[in-house]
Amino acid sequence: MTPLAATNDxxxxxxxxxxxxxxSANELxxxxxxxxxxxxxxxxxxxxxxxxxxxxxxxxxxxxxWLGRRGGYDLLVAMNPQTWDEDLKGLxxxxxxxxxxxxxLPKFKFRDDVTTIGVPLTDxxxxxxxxxxxxxxxxxxxxxxxxxxxxxIERDVxxxxxxxxxxxxxxxxxxxxxxxDLGREYASQHLQPIGLxxxxxxxxxxxxxxxxxxxxxxxxxxxxxxxxxxxxITPSSSLxxxxxxxxxxxxxxxxxxxxxxxxxxxxxxxxxxxxxTGAGWNGARAFTATSGPGISLMNEFIGLAYFAxxxxxLIDVQRGGPSTGMPTRTQQSDVMFCAHASHxxxxxxxxxxxxxxxxxxxxxxxxxxxxxxxxxxxMLSDLDIGMNHRLCKPFEWDDARGYDRGKVLxxxxxxxxxxxxxxxxxxxxxIPYRTYPGTHPVRGSFFTRGTSKNADAKYSEKGExxxxxxxxxxxxxxxxxxxxxxxxxxxxxxxxxDGAVYFGSxxxxxxxxxxxxxxxxxxxDALRVRGYPFADSVREFIDRHEQVFVVEQNRDAQLxxxxxxxxxxxxxxxxxxxxxxxxxxxxxxxxxxxxxRMGSAEVTALRGDKVA
Amino acid sequence: MTYLPKPKLHHxxxxxxxxxxxxxDYEGAISTLCAGCGHDSISAAIIQACWxxxxxxxxxxxxxxxxxxxxxxxxxxxxxxxxNAVHGRMPSVLxxxxxxxxxxxxxxxxxxxxxxxxxxxxxxxxIRRGVDMLYIVENNGVYGLxxxxxxxxxxxxxxxxxxxxxxxxxxxxxxxxLQLGASFVARSFSGDKTQLVPILKAAMTxxxxxxxxxxxxxxxxxxxxxxxxxxxxxxxxxxxLCRMDFISPRAEITVDYPPGEVREVRQHDGSxxxxxxxxxxxxxxxxxxAMNYLHACQARGEIVTGLLxxxxxxxxxxxxxxxxxxxxxxxxxxxxxxxxxxxxxxxxALS
Ligand SMILES: Cc1ncc(C[n+]2csc(CCOP(=O)(O)OP(=O)(O)O)c2C)c(N)n1
Ligand code: SF4
Ligand SMILES: [Mg+2]
Numbered sequence: 001m002t003p004l005a006a007t008n009d010x011x012x013x014x015x016x017x018x019x020x021x022x023x024s025a026n027e028l029x030x031x032x033x034x035x036x037x038x039x040x041x042x043x044x045x046x047x048x049x050x051x052x053x054x055x056x057x058x059x060x061x062x063x064x065x066w067l068g069r070r071g072g073y074d075l076l077v078a079m080n081p082q083t084w085d086e087d088l089k090g091l092x093x094x095x096x097x098x099x100x101x102x103x104x105l106p107k108f109k110f111r112d113d114v115t116t117i118g119v120p121l122t123d124x125x126x127x128x129x130x131x132x133x134x135x136x137x138x139x140x141x142x143x144x145x146x147x148x149x150x151x152x153i154e155r156d157v158x159x160x161x162x163x164x165x166x167x168x169x170x171x172x173x174x175x176x177x178x179x180x181d182l183g184r185e186y187a188s189q190h191l192q193p194i195g196l197x198x199x200x201x202x203x204x205x206x207x208x209x210x211x212x213x214x215x216x217x218x219x220x221x222x223x224x225x226x227x228x229x230x231x232x233i234t235p236s237s238s239l240x241x242x243x244x245x246x247x248x249x250x251x252x253x254x255x256x257x258x259x260x261x262x263x264x265x266x267x268x269x270x271x272x273x274x275x276x277t278g279a280g281w282n283g284a285r286a287f288t289a290t291s292g293p294g295i296s297l298m299n300e301f302i303g304l305a306y307f308a309x310x311x312x313x314l315i316d317v318q319r320g321g322p323s324t325g326m327p328t329r330t331q332q333s334d335v336m337f338c339a340h341a342s343h344x345x346x347x348x349x350x351x352x353x354x355x356x357x358x359x360x361x362x363x364x365x366x367x368x369x370x371x372x373x374x375x376x377x378x379m380l381s382d383l384d385i386g387m388n389h390r391l392c393k394p395f396e397w398d399d400a401r402g403y404d405r406g407k408v409l410x411x412x413x414x415x416x417x418x419x420x421x422x423x424x425x426x427x428x429x430x431i432p433y434r435t436y437p438g439t440h441p442v443r444g445s446f447f448t449r450g451t452s453k454n455a456d457a458k459y460s461e462k463g464e465x466x467x468x469x470x471x472x473x474x475x476x477x478x479x480x481x482x483x484x485x486x487x488x489x490x491x492x493x494x495x496x497x498d499g500a501v502y503f504g505s506x507x508x509x510x511x512x513x514x515x516x517x518x519x520x521x522x523x524x525d526a527l528r529v530r531g532y533p534f535a536d537s538v539r540e541f542i543d544r545h546e547q548v549f550v551v552e553q554n555r556d557a558q559l560x561x562x563x564x565x566x567x568x569x570x571x572x573x574x575x576x577x578x579x580x581x582x583x584x585x586x587x588x589x590x591x592x593x594x595x596x597r598m599g600s601a602e603v604t605a606l607r608g609d610k611v612a
Numbered sequence: 613m614t615y616l617p618k619p620k621l622h623h624x625x626x627x628x629x630x631x632x633x634x635x636x637d638y639e640g641a642i643s644t645l646c647a648g649c650g651h652d653s654i655s656a657a658i659i660q661a662c663w664x665x666x667x668x669x670x671x672x673x674x675x676x677x678x679x680x681x682x683x684x685x686x687x688x689x690x691x692x693x694x695x696n697a698v699h700g701r702m703p704s705v706l707x708x709x710x711x712x713x714x715x716x717x718x719x720x721x722x723x724x725x726x727x728x729x730x731x732x733x734x735x736x737x738x739i740r741r742g743v744d745m746l747y748i749v750e751n752n753g754v755y756g757l758x759x760x761x762x763x764x765x766x767x768x769x770x771x772x773x774x775x776x777x778x779x780x781x782x783x784x785x786x787x788x789x790l791q792l793g794a795s796f797v798a799r800s801f802s803g804d805k806t807q808l809v810p811i812l813k814a815a816m817t818x819x820x821x822x823x824x825x826x827x828x829x830x831x832x833x834x835x836x837x838x839x840x841x842x843x844x845x846x847x848x849x850x851x852x853l854c855r856m857d858f859i860s861p862r863a864e865i866t867v868d869y870p871p872g873e874v875r876e877v878r879q880h881d882g883s884x885x886x887x888x889x890x891x892x893x894x895x896x897x898x899x900x901x902a903m904n905y906l907h908a909c910q911a912r913g914e915i916v917t918g919l920l921x922x923x924x925x926x927x928x929x930x931x932x933x934x935x936x937x938x939x940x941x942x943x944x945x946x947x948x949x950x951x952x953x954x955x956x957x958x959x960x961a962l963s
Contacts, residue, residue: 204963207963210962224943224944227708227711250950257934260940260948261935262711262930267733270704271734274697278675278695278711279708281708281709282673282709283713284708284712284940286711304697396952397949397955398952435693437716438670439670441691442691445693447685459686
């Protein structure tokens with residue numbers, strides 16, 4: 001067995017017990033590497049209901065900047081005895097096992113083809129601290145100390161980060177630094193160097209490190225949302241909680257202490273969307289954040305908001321199936337469902353952010369679009385982007401940017417005699433004018449209901465009125481296509497006859513897969529769609545290529561189905577590349593799946609698990 | 613259901629109120645409900661109450677669920693915005709609307725099916741939160757719009773028009789509202805305008821969650837012998853708690869009642885509810901007494917009507933959430949967007 005050797009390009013997996021205080025040490029580990037200029041992408045893996053409450057934190061270190069999940073791991077920090085066997089089984093051959101050797105373990109618990117590194121964390125902690133809670137807690141920082149010596153992470157960087165984390169909390173700062181040094185001392189005195197190394201680079205730039213849910217919440221603050229109604233559900237809860245946190249900082253009037261926001265934790269998702277619908281109807285910017293099960297409950301209201309033309313913004317942080325089904329695993333499996341949520345001929349606007357930067361941008365954008373289009377707008381994020389820290393471009397805001405409140409008639413306009421009929425298509429773009437309740441004493445009032453109405457919002461069950469309205473809604477969707485974020489094209493270095501379409505959190509793995517394919521002489525153009533209904537340029541992209549791989553994280557090729565539905569293209573030309581086991585899609589998977597279909601001899605090389 | 617066209621409500625006087633509107637200005641489209649439907653009388657009482665209260669029609673938002681009762685917002689206050697939402701979900705839509713603009717008067721119109729069955733959760737939680745609204749349940753003990761199925765407020769043992777007997781225990785929304793912390797709770801009868809109009813006026817001026825259960829016979833499906841929500845049954849078993857006069861802040865208080873028989877409740881806006889006690893009546897400021905009284909009457913087979921409970925000082929949802937005084941829907945970038953300089957700091961803290 002040759003031990004793996006790699007600099008700035010490997011994966012570390014931490015196996016911990018939930019509640020042991022490991023999360024902050026693990027995050028610190030990731031941040032130290034970033035501070036040394038080397039990109040990392042960490043992922044939390046936390047099953048919702050397994051004995052022993054295990055959690056895992058997987059950190060991919062990639063000097064090249066690949067932020068998708070790599071698959072496999074080269075260094076295992078095994079801190080949970082309950083998951084030891086499984087964890088060790090997954091460690092790459094030639095990899096490194098780091099563990100607490102205070103208690104001896106029988107030989108059969110180990111593997112011959114990996115390097116075993118034992119540190120008596122419990123013993124040292126018991127010698128150093130009396131309080132059981134502290135003994136437990138500081139073990140985490142001790143293993144970080146030992147790892148930093150093994151991998152070459154600079155002490156100063158760690159100490160500075162600890163200082164930032166515990167600014168003003170001297171009582172926590174000192175023992176943490178002490179714990180760090182105990183780990184470092186032990187490693188320097190007793191351990192051999194290993195083949196995995198971190199070396200300083202300058203590859204991070206001005207990028208920020210943040211999770212998508214916080215980013216989306218901040219986007220809602222910047223975009224002017226005043227009402228948030230939600231019901232707790234993983235993986236979206238942290239979004240509403242982040243909104244609360246940001247609002248408490250950014251939306252409280254300094255002199256009066258009054259709030260420029262209202263957050264209601266509703267009794268369920270039906271009430272959440274009802275509150276958002278009522279607020280939108282009455283002219284406030286409102287949103288809800290949920291996941292698939294919540295969208296399921298919201299369906300009737302989504303239809304009402306669509307037909308009654310009420311601005312509603314929804315964020316769906318996607319996860320696996322209903323009930324207990326994989327609530328802590330990522331998927332892109334609500335695409336079809338959201339596109340056509342509710343009964344009747346509905347069709348909704350969707351936005352697909354690729355990372356926290358776009359979560360911020362699209363959240364604010366969704367509020368504008370909902371007002372402009374007077375319709376529900378969905379931002380489809382997922383667990384992978386939503387709940388993990390991701391390196392991304394800094395947030396941007398142009399102070400000259402105003403909120404687009406859409407077509408709303410003011411009291412002055414009504415007073416001046418501007419004619420008003422709630423559902424008339426005055427401008428030919430399918431978007432009618434509306435009024436807020438209470439605007440004018442005698443003009444502009446109307447009655448809001450579903451589809452039984454005419455263009456003046458008077459009750460009507462006439463077929464002509466219904467059809468006219470439905471046709472106008474269709475025109476409105478045409479208008480939407482032009483307003484949504486346009487697709488992003490990645491052109492192959494050489495003329496390519498094949499293309500790929502992808503979206504959302506697949507993005508970093510797709511970029512890496514394209515590079516792998518290019519390196520193997522297989523060139524494809526790739527188009528990342530960012531909104532639905534799709535822009536006309538998506539059709540042009542499909543037409544330009546012989547076959548188009550549609551890469552997505554669900555079983556039923558849902559984006560592909562929407563492409564076929566909207567463009568009526570020959571389904572044979574759209575080749576599904578599907579990943580849906582609940583783990584984030586990897587570049588290895590994409591490259592080998594596409595490579596295989598491109599009939600390349602290089603396939604095996606692509607699939608090959610060249611670790612580290 | 614028949615669609616007998618009914619003449620637009622006429623009123624002899626076209627006298628203007630303090631805000632310059634005649635009673636007509638508070639009317640709506642011609643009702644399409646059955647002639648004699650209790651719901652139409654409630655609409656008439658709402659019109660009367662708003663006119664007498666000098667409410668500006670456009671400063672009212674009418675929100676309802678689905679049902680014959682929920683259709684009625686079309687039949688009053690045509691100068692107000694209205695919203696026929698989905699079945700059982702009026703309370704959430706109203707809550708959101710109220711958050712968006714705290715300055716309007718919110719009328720939530722619902723039925724017993726809408727509120728006691730499919731929407732019971734939303735009813736419960738909107739009351740709990742203290743949403744500033746007048747929540748009216750037009751209670752006929754049946755699903756009128758879907759043609760006569762029992763609702764959850766139908767009494768055990770009552771008979772449907774087709775002869776079926778209801779075996780399920782009834783939901784008493786008044787009892788629930790009291791228990792849930794509504795700060796204004798009353799029950800009335802669509803056929804008793806003298807009682808209903810002052811109650812509605814008092815409830816409209818009340819700040820906080822007002823709940824009014826109005827028994828409202830369905831002439832098509834629940835007005836037969838054997839029904840406990842028929843005109844005859846309610847008239848025979850009505851136990852009026854008290855007679856109430858509503859005195860607006862503007863009106864001079866001239867009427868004199870012998871002390872000892874009158875209890876006055878002053879609301880936050882200065883209006884006064886003057887309660888003329890009947891012999892057996894109780895203290896409207898005592899929630900527990902109200903619940904006990906309600907149950908005692910129920911046990912005697914009486915339907916207690918009148919104002920059961922009022923807390924003029926109760927905080928509403930906006931107070932709980934400490935929201936700004938101005939309506940959210942008037943706030944723009946200046947108030948809401950922290951700007952690029954703050955964002956630069958946030959970015960710095962994230963790198
Ligand atoms: C989700 C849903 N389920 C069922 C219905 C059918 N529906 C319409 S009105 C109604 C009952 C209304 O009863 P109630 O609220 O008491 O009103 P009433 O007609 O008696 O005034 C039902 C079940 C519906 N509109 N929506
Ligand atoms: S509630 Fe009964 S009486 Fe009233 S309109 Fe409906 S069916 Fe007719
Ligand atoms: Mg009913």
